[in-house]
Each structure stands twice: as structure tokens, then as C-alpha cells.
Amino acid sequence: MNKILLVIQREYLTRVQKKSFWIASLLGPILITAIYAIPIWLAMQDKEVKRIEILDESGLFQAKDLVDKEVEFKLVNKPAAELKASFSKEGFVAFVHLPKNIVSDSKELKIYSEKNLSLPLKSSIERVIEKKVRATLMQQAGIASEVYEKTQVEINSETISVSSTGDETSSSSGGAMILAGVMGMLLYITLLLYGSQVMAGVIEEKSSRIIEVIISSIKPYQLMLGKILGVGMVGLTQFLLWIVLTIGLTQVASTFYGSSPIQQRVEQVKKADPEVAKTMEASPMDEVTKVIESTNIPLVLGGFLFYFLFGYLLYSSLFAAIGSAVESTAEAQQFTFIVMLPIILAFIMAQFTMQDPDSTMAFWASMIPFTSPINMMVRLPYGVPMWELATSMVLLVLGFLGCSWISARIYRVGILMYGKKITVKEMAKWLFYKG
Amino acid sequence: MILSIQNVVKRYADHTALAGVSLEIPKGQIFGLLGPNGAGKTSLIRIVNQITAPDEGQVIFDGEVLHPKHVEQIGYLPEERGLYKKMKVGDQLMYLAQLKGLSKAEAQSRLKDWFIRLDIKDWWYKQVDDLSKGMQQKTQFIATVVHEPKLLILDEPFSGFDPINANMLKDEILGLKERGTSILFSTHRMESVEELCDSIALINQAKVVLTGEKEEVRNRFKKDEYAVKFSGELTNSSAFEVVSIDAEQHSAVIKLAKSNGTNQAISALIKQVDLFEFKEVIPSFNDIFIQVVEETK
Incomplete structure (x- = not known):
């Protein structure tokens, strides 16, 4: 038994004394913290607003219909061929060509861009157009726009697990x-x-x-x-180091996050409008x-x-x-x-x-x-x-x-x-x- | 007897390594375990070291049936020996000494003595990787003897040693013998047998084919042959027969017609030639080894 302890001691000490052990122990938490902190940091950076030109042949869209937090639309009225050639030179990411019959046949919608369009941007554009087209179709079917607005609800469920004794805890799938x-x-x-x-x-x-x-x-x-x-x-020592260091580092990271201008603004908004604060809770x-x-x-x-x-x-x-x-x-x-x-x-x-x-x-x-x-x-x-x-x-x-x-x-x-x-x-x- | 090996059999899947080996190894001697490669020496040594167990038979160590506690009274320098490359010399020897049952304090003080003795005081914090081969061999030797074993088992101890280190090792081995350590010495280098061993056993093809005290074994292999130097013409006579002759050197080997017939041989010789030298041919262990191995094939 005594000799097994000697072997354990040697195996443990020779490994813990190695530089590579400490490098892995330190890098682990830094990586974990980075995975957690980088998205927050990126979110803190102001997003660049993408500018899009729209040629609307249907005449359906007005400037107020084309509002999106990440995309800035500009309605233009020039020949399509000319726009195709000029949009990127004028600093627009893409040029959207809406056909005359967009309401009845949406397949004709075309988006031109210099580089491949990112998926989120494409869906942002589509979402804006979809919304207007749907509203128009509703109107044509005789449904008032107020009725339509009212039907636009979002459902967020709260999941609760119930134990056999009837205790309820809020669960999170x-x-x-x-x-x-x-x-x-x-x-x-x-x-x-x-x-x-x-x-x-x-x-x-x-x-x-x-x-x-x-x-x-x-x-x-x-x-x-x-x-x-x-x-x-x-292995257990490494886990312990990882846990302690990760907690330490995330504490540091969150103090930094907490004092950032964004967090302060969030707090202000919460105070001003309790309704908004509620939705913000779902972070x-x-x-x-x-x-x-x-x-x-x-x-x-x-x-x-x-x-x-x-x-x-x-x-x-x-x-x-x-x-x-x-x-x-x-x-x-x-x-x-x-x-x-x-x-x-x-x-x-x-x-x-x-x-x-x-x-x-x-x-x-x-x-x-x-x-x-x-x-x-x-x-x-x-x-x-x-x-x-x-x-x-x-x-x-x-x-x-x-x-x-x-x-x-x-x-x-x-x-x-x-x-x-x-x-x-x-x-x-x-x-x-x-x- | 420090070691009494009784009818030990060890079989592996495809061959028998030891087929009923019995040996008596006396206390305080250097005992040579000889044999060609693959004869079963290493198998026998591993059984004594309790690395493997015999299929049949038993081993008695210092009057007791071999038991795991005895590993602390045995020191083993294997033929294939190594060290942890990424460990410091001192740490490594402390580890090996403690595995042999020494307490930490005891291990430390004995190792310090050895470091002074072999003049390697400043090696303690050196990494094994940085040692030369000779230095590593010294380290391995210390690890083998630091716990002052009753029985020391050395498997081809001189292989890879340079003459200086080989000499040091030889002196240390003789010193240990003087202090009462029994030494089992496995080799196929006959010159070290002649020099160091008190008794020998020769193993061939899983069996002991020859055993005994060194001089006694040698006498057994004497063939009544004598080397002579002379001038004149040498021919066979009734008292002897010429085995070989070198006319240029005026020397020859003769074989007596009957044992102890030296006087008759000499008188026959001086009738034929002027005799300068008459000396018994003592067989070397090299010759004995080759002869016995050939005979038992």
C-alpha cells in the first residue's frame, strides 16, 4: 500500500511540476472566459448599419415601411440597369429590385450584391418586404390593419418541473x-x-x-x-484550477461588463419603462x-x-x-x-x-x-x-x-x-x- | 545457502524456459550463472526477483520460501536497464530506494554517502537526460545497492561499460562481497568469470548442465595435457602422445598416456629432446563453455 502511494506521488509530482501542466491550467479558463466574454464584447461594439438601395416598381412601399434596426433602406427611382452598375460605387451593400407584381408573384424579387450576401442580411431584407406584402394581402382580403396588428403576438412559455411531492421549480430546457x-x-x-x-x-x-x-x-x-x-x-487538480480560475476571471469580466456604458444604458431603460425591462430580462x-x-x-x-x-x-x-x-x-x-x-x-x-x-x-x-x-x-x-x-x-x-x-x-x-x-x-x- | 532453487519449471506458450532447474547458491560468494543467449538465465533471474512465478518447484531465500517481503533484501541490475529520463538524479534514486523499503531519511543519508564515494556530489539536481551513458550506469548501480541487499543479482553488468567504469564496478562488486553480500552474476563473458566468480553454474537449453566451485570445475576438465618447450625432434612415445606441435616456436602440446604420469613423460621427453619448459594446460572457461554447450546440444 505504502509503495502504491510512492508511485502515485511520483506520477503526480512529475506531471504537476511540468510547464505544460500550468500552461494548460491557465489557458483553459482564459479560453472558457473568452468564449463567454467575446460575444458580449462584440455586442458592445456598435454594429455597422448596412445600406441598401431599393427600386420599387410596384409602388407599394413607402419610406416608413422600410425600417429595420440593422439595415438602412433607400428608395430610388432609376433604371435597373443603371443601378446595377452604380450601387456598390455609391457605398450600398446591395440593390433590391422589387417587381411590379410583388404581391401576387414574389418570386420575381431580386437582390444584387457585389459580394455574397450574408444570411442574416438576406433574411432582414426579406422580413421587411414580407411584412408589407402580408399586410397588403390582409387588406385585400378585407381584414383591417388594426386586426392584423393585434394578431401579431409572440408566445414565450415558462417551463416548470413538478416533482412527485408537488414541488414546483422553474425549469429551463x-x-x-x-x-x-x-x-x-x-x-x-x-x-x-x-x-x-x-x-x-x-x-x-x-x-x-x-x-x-x-x-x-x-x-x-x-x-x-x-x-x-x-x-x-x-486531472482533478486541473479541474479544480479551471473552476477556481474561471470563476475568478468571469468575476473580473463581469465587473468590466457591469460598468460598461451599455449596461448603464440598459439600467436606465429598465427604470424608465417596466414593460421593456420585462422583455430584457430574457437575456x-x-x-x-x-x-x-x-x-x-x-x-x-x-x-x-x-x-x-x-x-x-x-x-x-x-x-x-x-x-x-x-x-x-x-x-x-x-x-x-x-x-x-x-x-x-x-x-x-x-x-x-x-x-x-x-x-x-x-x-x-x-x-x-x-x-x-x-x-x-x-x-x-x-x-x-x-x-x-x-x-x-x-x-x-x-x-x-x-x-x-x-x-x-x-x-x-x-x-x-x-x-x-x-x-x-x-x-x-x-x-x-x-x- | 542464500538461495536454493528447487526443481523450478517455467513454461511459456511456445517453449519451456526452465525444465526442472535446481541450484544451490552459497552465502558470501560471487556465483556465476553462465549460458548462451536464450538458455533460460533471464527467466530464472526473473523468478528469483518475483517478477514472474514458477509453474512448478520453489525457491528458498535465506532459509525461507520466497515471499514478496524479500524484494527488499534483493538488489537487481537487469541487462536491459534504464532510468526515467525526465527526472532529476537525486529524485529518481530517492524514489527507487524508497520502493525498496528505505525510509525517506535513510534513503537520503545513504545516497549522499554513495554520491561522495563515487565522486558525483554535484549530480543530485541533474536531469538524467543530461547524463552520459557512463554516468547513467553509475546511477543505476547505486539504485541496485543502496538498500544494502543480502543478495545482489547482476545481469551482464559490464555490458556497455568503458574500461574505467568497468574497473570501478569490479572493485565495488569485490568490496560488497567482502562485506558479506552474496552475488549472483549472470554473464556470457568468460574473462569476468575467471576473474570474479567463486562458483559457477552453466545453463543450456533450460537445464543446468554444469555446476560447482570454479577450481573444481576446471580440474574436472583437465585432459592430462601439457605444454612443452624444447629443442630437437619430438615424436610420440609410450608415455605421451603429441597433440599439436609448432616446430618454429619449438613448442608442443602432449597428452599423457596415463594420469599422474608426469615423471614417465618427462623422462621420455629428455631422452628425445632438450626440455626447457613443462607446464600443465589448464582449460579456460571459454573452452569449457564451448565444449559443454556443444555436448549438450
């Missing part, structure tokens, strides 16, 4: 999906990252030929276990708050740690077995695919689980030990029956024990095998070697 996606992604990356670190460590010991000295002091399975646990602790930040309120944070966090730990233990023991059978990272490639396949499969399944967390596929994906870490983490924010969670956890632990037994048997033979091309069939034989 969008937020749960984001949380699920982040969890799944994080597990996927870390399983691959730390699993291959274990493999590289085993290959290093074998190729540098220190292995025989080490296993004359401790049993191979002790060395394997110590290595896996040591690297796992490096992304609000969604985040809602997720935090509606999810069982200790359960999700505990679940994440559990599924990271056992998922990692299961996969890294397989990675260790592969590392033991080969002599170089290049040679390992053909075998790593076998182990990576279930991780990739689990990640693909997770995309479907996210869409429908209660489907039969999602159920089985979150039960089978190879796919359950990622898929159960994706299901967890949506709420999972306790018995399913418990079964999945027990199965994962059993899966880990089975895999580590197999791996340990391959490992003890593999680490002493040199100068031989190993096949999967060969590795299967090692399982039955004695002592």
Missing part, C-alpha cells in the same frame, strides 16, 4: 441542454486526454527500460494502479441564472465527479494495457482506436440523448459502462429517476473492475515483451497466462 452539452463535452475531452497520458506514461517506462527495475520492487498491478490514480489526481445571463436555480447542483457536480472518476479509471486501465503491449506511441495507434471507438460512439450517442433524454437509446447508452459516463452526465441536468442513476453507477463500477482485471493481466505480460509485433489475438492469450 434550453439551459439544461447547454449544461448537458458542456458536461458531455468536458467528459469526452478529459477521458481521452488523461487516458492517453496514462498510456504515454506506460510506454515511457517500457521504452526507457526502467520497468524491470521497478517491478523487481513492486507488483505490476501496483505500478499500474499507482500510475492511473496519480494521473487521475492530476442569456438570465437563462444561466435559471439553470442554476432549477438544477440540483450538488447532484450534478457529484455525478460529474463520479462519472469522471470511474469513466477515467475504466478507460485509462485499457489505455495502460495498450501502452504495455507496444514499444512506441506510433505503434500504439492501431490499438488506441479500439479504445477510442467507444468514447467517440458515446459522444455521438450523447448528441441524440441531448435531443431526447428519455428515449430507449438514451436509457441504454446511460446504462452500458462504456457509454454511460458521457450519456448519463448529459441526462442528469434534465432529471433522472434515482434507480436508473444507481443502476448505472453500479454497472460502471462493475465495468471498471472487469476492465482493470483484464488490463492488469495484459499489462504484467506486456511490459516485459520486447521486439515482438503484438496482435489483439496475442493479447487475448495473455489473459490466461499463469503467474
Whole structure:
């Protein structure tokens, strides 16, 4: 036991003392913060208003119909051929040609631009024209414009989850999906990252030929276990650093955001007009708050740690077995695919689980030990029956024990095998070697 | 006996590495384990080190059946030896010493002694990557002996050593023997056997084919042959037979007609030639090795 601790200590310290560990630990939160902060920063920049020329042959449009917050329209009355040649020289992004019979046949609408038109701009133009055409059609059908205006409602639902005891909590489907996606992604990356670190460590010991000295002091399975646990602790340390640094950095970023002119203006508008303030509440930040309120944070966090730990233990023991059978990272490639396949499969399944967390596929994906870490983490924010969670956890632990037994048997033979091309069939034989 | 190997069998999927090997290795000696490549030496050493277990038979270490606790009383320098390249020499040796059961403080003080002894005081903070091969070999040797094992197992210890380091290693090995360490020394270099070993065992094709005390083994392979120097004409006689002759050098090897018949041979010789030199041919371990391996093929 004492010796396993020594191995854990060495594995942990040699990795934590490396520069690359600290670079990854610092860059991670900066990247996460950047992903969160850059859209806000971009939103703070004044958007450039795009200018569009419109030639309206139908005579339907007046200047007041052509209002959009991102696009400035200018009605012109010149021959189409002349406009085609001149619009870009006069600083217009595009030139829109509305045909005479736009109301009856909208297919004739043509937009000319120098560069490819961006999709949002195209839909902005179409939206403005659509609105007017629809209103005209309504009028022709005898529906008064006031009636039409009244029918333009937008529905925003509030989702509420009700527990069996009747407790109601405001839930957030969008937020749960984001949380699920982040969890799944994080597990996927870390399983691959730390699993291959274990493999590289085993290959290093074998190729540098220190292995025989080490296993004359401790049993191979002790060395394997110590290595896996040591690297796992490096992973947990990195998570901890990421969490602490991300929280720190987002605090800094949000103080900056809070004191920005935009935020001040938003506050002013809220004070002046409570109605506007209400709609402004539905901002992304609000969604985040809602997720935090509606999810069982200790359960999700505990679940994440559990599924990271056992998922990692299961996969890294397989990675260790592969590392033991080969002599170089290049040679390992053909075998790593076998182990990576279930991780990739689990990640693909997770995309479907996210869409429908209660489907039969999602159920089985979150039960089978190879796919359950990622898929159960994706299901967890949506709420999972306790018995399913418990079964999945027990199965994962059993899966880990089975895999580590197999791996340990391959490992003890593999680490002493040199100068031989190993096949999967060969590795299967090692399982039955004695002592 | 420090080590008593009793009828050990080790089979792998496609071959038998050890087919009932029995050996007695006395305390305080340097015991040479000889044999051609693939004879089963490394398999036997791995069993003694408890890296693998025998399929049959057992090993008695210092009066007790071999047990995991014994790894702390054995030092092992494998033929394929290496170090963690990205670790500092001091850290690495501390790690290896502690794995052999030394406490942190003990490991530190003993290592410091060794660093002074081998005159490598300023290596402690050097990374292994920056060491020359000879320096790495010194480091590996310290790792093998720092826990003061009762039994030292050296597998081809001189391979890759330059003459200076080989000499240092030889002195250290003899020093350890003097302080009571038993040494199991595996090699196929016969000159180091002649120089260092007290007893030997020769393994070929998974079996012990020859074992015994060095001089006794040598005597067993004497063929009653004598090297002679002379002037004159040498021919066969009733007392001896000429095995080979070099007329230019005036030397020859003769084989006596019967053992202990040296006096008869000499009197027969001086009748034929002027005799300058008469010396027994003592077989080298190289010859013994080749002869036995050929015979047991």
C-alpha cells in the first residue's frame, strides 16, 4: 500500500511540476472566459448599419415601411440597369429590385450584391418586404390593419418541473441542454486526454527500460494502479484550477461588463419603462441564472465527479494495457482506436440523448459502462429517476473492475515483451497466462 | 545457502524456459550463472526477483520460501536497464530506494554517502537526460545497492561499460562481497568469470548442465595435457602422445598416456629432446563453455 502511494506521488509530482501542466491550467479558463466574454464584447461594439438601395416598381412601399434596426433602406427611382452598375460605387451593400407584381408573384424579387450576401442580411431584407406584402394581402382580403396588428403576438412559455411531492421549480430546457452539452463535452475531452497520458506514461517506462527495475520492487498491478490514480489526481487538480480560475476571471469580466456604458444604458431603460425591462430580462445571463436555480447542483457536480472518476479509471486501465503491449506511441495507434471507438460512439450517442433524454437509446447508452459516463452526465441536468442513476453507477463500477482485471493481466505480460509485433489475438492469450 | 532453487519449471506458450532447474547458491560468494543467449538465465533471474512465478518447484531465500517481503533484501541490475529520463538524479534514486523499503531519511543519508564515494556530489539536481551513458550506469548501480541487499543479482553488468567504469564496478562488486553480500552474476563473458566468480553454474537449453566451485570445475576438465618447450625432434612415445606441435616456436602440446604420469613423460621427453619448459594446460572457461554447450546440444 505504502509503495502504491510512492508511485502515485511520483506520477503526480512529475506531471504537476511540468510547464505544460500550468500552461494548460491557465489557458483553459482564459479560453472558457473568452468564449463567454467575446460575444458580449462584440455586442458592445456598435454594429455597422448596412445600406441598401431599393427600386420599387410596384409602388407599394413607402419610406416608413422600410425600417429595420440593422439595415438602412433607400428608395430610388432609376433604371435597373443603371443601378446595377452604380450601387456598390455609391457605398450600398446591395440593390433590391422589387417587381411590379410583388404581391401576387414574389418570386420575381431580386437582390444584387457585389459580394455574397450574408444570411442574416438576406433574411432582414426579406422580413421587411414580407411584412408589407402580408399586410397588403390582409387588406385585400378585407381584414383591417388594426386586426392584423393585434394578431401579431409572440408566445414565450415558462417551463416548470413538478416533482412527485408537488414541488414546483422553474425549469429551463434550453439551459439544461447547454449544461448537458458542456458536461458531455468536458467528459469526452478529459477521458481521452488523461487516458492517453496514462498510456504515454506506460510506454515511457517500457521504452526507457526502467520497468524491470521497478517491478523487481513492486507488483505490476501496483505500478499500474499507482500510475492511473496519480494521473487521475492530476486531472482533478486541473479541474479544480479551471473552476477556481474561471470563476475568478468571469468575476473580473463581469465587473468590466457591469460598468460598461451599455449596461448603464440598459439600467436606465429598465427604470424608465417596466414593460421593456420585462422583455430584457430574457437575456442569456438570465437563462444561466435559471439553470442554476432549477438544477440540483450538488447532484450534478457529484455525478460529474463520479462519472469522471470511474469513466477515467475504466478507460485509462485499457489505455495502460495498450501502452504495455507496444514499444512506441506510433505503434500504439492501431490499438488506441479500439479504445477510442467507444468514447467517440458515446459522444455521438450523447448528441441524440441531448435531443431526447428519455428515449430507449438514451436509457441504454446511460446504462452500458462504456457509454454511460458521457450519456448519463448529459441526462442528469434534465432529471433522472434515482434507480436508473444507481443502476448505472453500479454497472460502471462493475465495468471498471472487469476492465482493470483484464488490463492488469495484459499489462504484467506486456511490459516485459520486447521486439515482438503484438496482435489483439496475442493479447487475448495473455489473459490466461499463469503467474 | 542464500538461495536454493528447487526443481523450478517455467513454461511459456511456445517453449519451456526452465525444465526442472535446481541450484544451490552459497552465502558470501560471487556465483556465476553462465549460458548462451536464450538458455533460460533471464527467466530464472526473473523468478528469483518475483517478477514472474514458477509453474512448478520453489525457491528458498535465506532459509525461507520466497515471499514478496524479500524484494527488499534483493538488489537487481537487469541487462536491459534504464532510468526515467525526465527526472532529476537525486529524485529518481530517492524514489527507487524508497520502493525498496528505505525510509525517506535513510534513503537520503545513504545516497549522499554513495554520491561522495563515487565522486558525483554535484549530480543530485541533474536531469538524467543530461547524463552520459557512463554516468547513467553509475546511477543505476547505486539504485541496485543502496538498500544494502543480502543478495545482489547482476545481469551482464559490464555490458556497455568503458574500461574505467568497468574497473570501478569490479572493485565495488569485490568490496560488497567482502562485506558479506552474496552475488549472483549472470554473464556470457568468460574473462569476468575467471576473474570474479567463486562458483559457477552453466545453463543450456533450460537445464543446468554444469555446476560447482570454479577450481573444481576446471580440474574436472583437465585432459592430462601439457605444454612443452624444447629443442630437437619430438615424436610420440609410450608415455605421451603429441597433440599439436609448432616446430618454429619449438613448442608442443602432449597428452599423457596415463594420469599422474608426469615423471614417465618427462623422462621420455629428455631422452628425445632438450626440455626447457613443462607446464600443465589448464582449460579456460571459454573452452569449457564451448565444449559443454556443444555436448549438450
